[in-house]
Amino acid sequence: MSARNGNGERHTTLLALTSSAMLLPAYQGAQADAPPEYTELGLRYSKYKEDDIPGRKSFGSGSERYDIDVAQFHLLAPVADSWSVALDVAWEDMSGASPWFVGESADGDPRVIMSGASIEDTRTEVSVNTRYYYDRGNAGLSYTNSDEDDYQSDAVSLDGAFNSADGMRTYAAAISASWDDIEPTQGAVPTNTLQDDKDIRSAWIGVSQIVSKRAIVRFGLSYTYRDGFLTDPYKNRDSRPDERKEWTASAGYRHFFQQQDAALHVDYRYFDDDWDVVSHTLDLSWHQNVNDQLQLIPFLRYYSQDEAEFFDVVADTSQRYYADDYRLSAFGAFTYGLRLRRELGNWSLNLAGERYKSDESWGLYSGDEAPGLVDYWRYSLGVDYVFR
């Protein structure tokens, strides 16, 4: 406690007293789940750009891949004492080419044949949510509609959270269902179906626990059942089972470091499904408060997955199920990036940039390298406004 400068002392002393006090039940009660006090409005623009596929991995001289622009609108408003409503709208504009199939070159190397740069699509997603806040938690109901040229989806979800009497533990659960219609755009490439559909059902349970003045742990389990046309309609050599059962288990830890005025978030997720895909995701992020107005969040994610049982680098179309989709191959990937949040009175500004790179040799599981593996950049710029 000695030899600290005035500023350091001021910050840590007040922070220590406040964070210690806030763990007491009276303050937990005072912070009982309540709807937002003010209406919040947000706008965000994001750009997602996949790296070009190089000539040595494709037939031809290399090709551009997907480029997606996303604009998002968010509105959250309190209604009455214990309700809130939210409206989210997103517009996506997608263009570029995606891998059509993988063939072998004359010297035996697998190479991608791209779909050609003719794919253009726009998607509009509208989501409405209403949430009820009660003494010991909250419950929400959402409806989402997504509409694009070749795909329609309607989804509903219900979620709830319940806090223990001492406010130290929260139990949460969610269920969701979606009904999707697929009607591939004809013309660019022959498609695997003219019209089909699929249903998705999902359930999730989780618990989080405050373990000390500065640490929180959480655990979650989920199950997702997909039923219907799960084959990629645009890929030439793709035939997948019409059912997929997925399980995930996740754990997270958050620790606040008082001296640094920063928080470390560590999250891990295990995924397993009946297509034999297994994956591990490890997320690390450091939430650094630079001052009262500025927060910097560098983050790093590691991802590794094992290939689906019917995946081959060059699809074996003599089998019942087959696919050469790089997303079903064995690989490892790193994402690194930086988020920045700046508060300016009722305004806040959010900037983010991240780089994703994947490689078969970075994975925990061995497999042949899919030539279509993707690298990409993503940037976003957002502003939020609170009407207070």
Added chain:
Amino acid sequence: MLRVDHDFRAMGGPGRLRLEVTGRAQADAAIAAALAEVGRLERKYSRYLEDSVTTRINRAAGADPVSIDAETAGLLDYADTVWRESDGLFDLTSGVLRRAWDFSADRLPAQADIDALLPLVDWQAVERDAQTVRLARPGMEIDLGGVVKEYAADAAAAQLRDAGVAAALVDLAGDMVAVGTPADRPGWPVGIRHPAQRQQAIAALELPPGALASSGDYERCITVDGRRYGHVLDPRSGWPVRGLVAVSVLAPQCMVAGSAATVALLKGAQGIAWLDALGLPWLAVDDDLQCHGTLARA
């Protein structure tokens, strides 16, 4: 809009709830909930009641650990934080020094009596975990009064909020918590009493949502050979601290405001620099009755 004032006595002092409500029924329910909460905390932590948590802990000093609930563990954790942040000056075990000091007679205690009590003043001899607490030495005592009164003010305010009251002021013997603001003003008009002339306000302010806590009781002292000895004792020496006679602090939580005021008082003359660095609005009155701080009248 209906204004309701309710006066009561709790925790050894006068209390008042001021509410702005839409109807009498809402006011009655909110007042009942707030008073029940203050009463609950008083019964739970009073050192005068036989079956209080404090009495149970003190009675088992030097013996077996005593089971405690999460709220008590949280209060002890908080007291530990204040102890650390005050470099050991804020010590819940220092109440035993009252056995040597009698502030009703103008007579100083014998140094030997103080020396005999000092080994019992030792926060580090309070063995704690999340479920139990044990005072390591027989004769040791803890007194949670130093945090519970302000905590009770916050808890009462939380009850008013939960009862749907949008604007209220809780006043527990000078420790105040404002919920919202009155309909026609930016804050609740409150005065900070002059430490020597109790009928006179040394500062007046409009308390915005948040809390104001004060520490120091100028009148509770003894004067020997023309020298004033206040009732705030330094846990290291067992003698009254010098430098400041009264401190008031504004903070989002009354408990934080109260601890800040008490720690500043314990720090004596250095309390002024400490408050300056803390970053909360404050007012301190020194031994010469001079005012300092961001709330002092210009």
